[in-house]
Amino acid sequence: MQQGARVMVVEDDATVRTVIADHLRAAGCRVTQHPDGQDALTQIQQQLPDLLIVDRMMPVLGGDELCRAVRAFSDVPIIMLTALDGVDHRIDGLERGADDYLSKPFSLRELQLRVNALLRRAASPGPLGEFVAGRFRVDPAHRRVWVDGREVTLTTREYELFLYLVRRPDEVVSREEILREVWRWGFGDASTVTVHVRRLREKIEPDPRIPCYLRTEWGAGYRLRVADGGAC
Template sequence: MENQPSVTIVEDDATVLSVVTEYLRGRGYSVTGISDGIQARDALRGPLPDVLILDRMLPGVGGDELCRQARAASPQLPIIMLTALDAVEERIDGLEHGADDYIAKPFSLRELQLRVDAMVRRTRSSHVSSEPFTLGQFRVDPAHRKILLDGNEMTLTTREYELFLFLLQNPERVLSRDDILREVWGWSFGEASTVTVHVRRLREKIEPEPRYPRFLLTEWGKGYRFTVKDAA
């Protein structure tokens, strides 16, 4: 099918790999299934898919390392970590390695599809009607999905870009983690640590001193607020 969105899933459980592959194909995706980390590493040196789904525990090369390599090759590649490790600290660790999203086994095929749908929809949307705008030191070009800091284009993952764009579009507004999950991730509910990790990663890119943020502030017990006032 022309312009069919592509998904690569790396999963060593043959049953999970087969079921997810067939399910997503039935929903209009071109799916490549890979069962081990070494084969995945080689495949990811070629053309990248629209969405990468990675099991964290893989033979040969682990999911964390594959995530780092894929992220280095393409900061914008949407990556979903799929794993049996369900503890909060494990989810945070997976996100820290560069994943945009995290789903623990056992999982709903419908939920996985909806998250893939959302990622493809956001990355493929052209935003051609959106005009560039400037806020303080930041210049935003939504049509080309670019954000510049002091004239230099920032290197952002897909989720970091979407989070930062949402913050820039809502300056001085206190945004709860639920607000951010709903508007950026498209979730009606979810794990708040997902937002916390992405805020930390974003601060490392926009703040002169991430431990003492001047732009992306924490409003304790409420959420986060983006400001450029008195930040210079």
């Protein structure tokens, strides 16, 4: 656990909220608690936390709406909690901008491991030098990405996915490999990768409906095309 990390827990169930907060404080985090999304958003706009844990179903301003609002100005890591356990619900939550998703009931140990992973990745600059891969320019020290000279803003997961692919130009990478190497999951729902690929395309493609750079290789995985010039 990153000592002193500022974690915001947004959960309308006071018992769940307190249990999570106490567990993370014991692990060394500085935790603030909020009963609804509107209360949390007001605080976030004043001081951005290092990570958000957000319940999906809340009064006043729900988790989906809070994610969308935060994503309009920040790529802070977000873990979404929900009692809705199903692939479609998970995909829907990720589409709203969450980086990770846990269904209730969940293990506090698993939550802590996922918090650790997101904080570690958000804090790690990786190699310091900028590099160019075809039409992409990447500054790992500051986690910045440009496409054909235009800077794009990526969330933590989107950036890690992009960085993994751009370091393997024109190589076909399976969804299982991406889950293992980017998410550090030995197993899991591969639809998580599909959602993040879709979100990444929305930011790096001229037309996400007709991918030019991030191609699907049916039955095999994905390939990031970086060659200069030529038609898509």
